[in-house]
Amino acid sequence: MDTFEIQIPAGSGANKQLPDPYLLNYYESVDNRILWIDSAVSEDTIEIAKKIVRWNAEDDDASIPIENRMPIKLYIASGGGDAYAMLVVLDAILSSQTPVYTVNMGLAASAACVLLIAGHKRFAMPHSHALWHSGSGGLSGTMEQLQSATKHFDTMDAQLQDLFLSKTKIDLKTYKKQKDKDWYFTADQMLDGGLVDVIVSSVNEIL
Numbered sequence: 001m002d003t004f005e006i007q008i009p010a011g012s013g014a015n016k017q018l019p020d021p022y023l024l025n026y027y028e029s030v031d032n033r034i035l036w037i038d039s040a041v042s043e044d045t046i047e048i049a050k051k052i053v054r055w056n057a058e059d060d061d062a063s064i065p066i067e068n069r070m071p072i073k074l075y076i077a078s079g080g081g082d083a084y085a086m087l088v089v090l091d092a093i094l095s096s097q098t099p100v101y102t103v104n105m106g107l108a109a110s111a112a113c114v115l116l117i118a119g120h121k122r123f124a125m126p127h128s129h130a131l132w133h134s135g136s137g138g139l140s141g142t143m144e145q146l147q148s149a150t151k152h153f154d155t156m157d158a159q160l161q162d163l164f165l166s167k168t169k170i171d172l173k174t175y176k177k178q179k180d181k182d183w184y185f186t187a188d189q190m191l192d193g194g195l196v197d198v199i200v201s202s203v204n205e206i207l
Helices: 021-031 043-061 083-095 111-118 143-167 172-178 187-193
Strands: 034-037 072-078 100-109 121-124 129-132 183-186
Touching (some): 021 034, 043 072, 043 083, 072 111, 083 111, 100 111, 111 143, 121 187, 143 172, 183 187
Parallel strands (some): 034 072, 100 121
Antiparallel strands (some): 129 183
């Protein structure tokens, strides 16, 4: 049997280092189309949208029927964050022909809750929670600028209301009653309200 010998150049300390286990795990997960939002939704989160677009392009180029495509799995444990970064990922999920599964791993709050309900199939772990609210922010500027910004945010709020009502079982009357509060959901309440499709007790049910 042939044998092989790896030559490491003398003085090349970098070549002797093992790969970072964190990076190995990350790239292994990406190979399986597994992504995480486990910090605040931010500009960095837009990388998820890029991957969703890339995988759709790969599936299209390979002419893989939608029903045969490897799903993209987005695990969520986040207290929310930037609304505009959220919108980028939201539209990537909604427009994806390749199925995107979203999984609430602990807390999906605010912007993260929007992304949770957007999934083509939505999962929750038994002790996970969700929070929906109207968001927060501050404005400054001239009276005209404040009026323009207020009109803009009212439009965004209406869009998110339409999304929530279309992706859940909750009616408009209940939504209007609750939307200005910090509206918390347990896993059972998420299931009853249609924010998720199933509660799973093992991640093996999703993998």
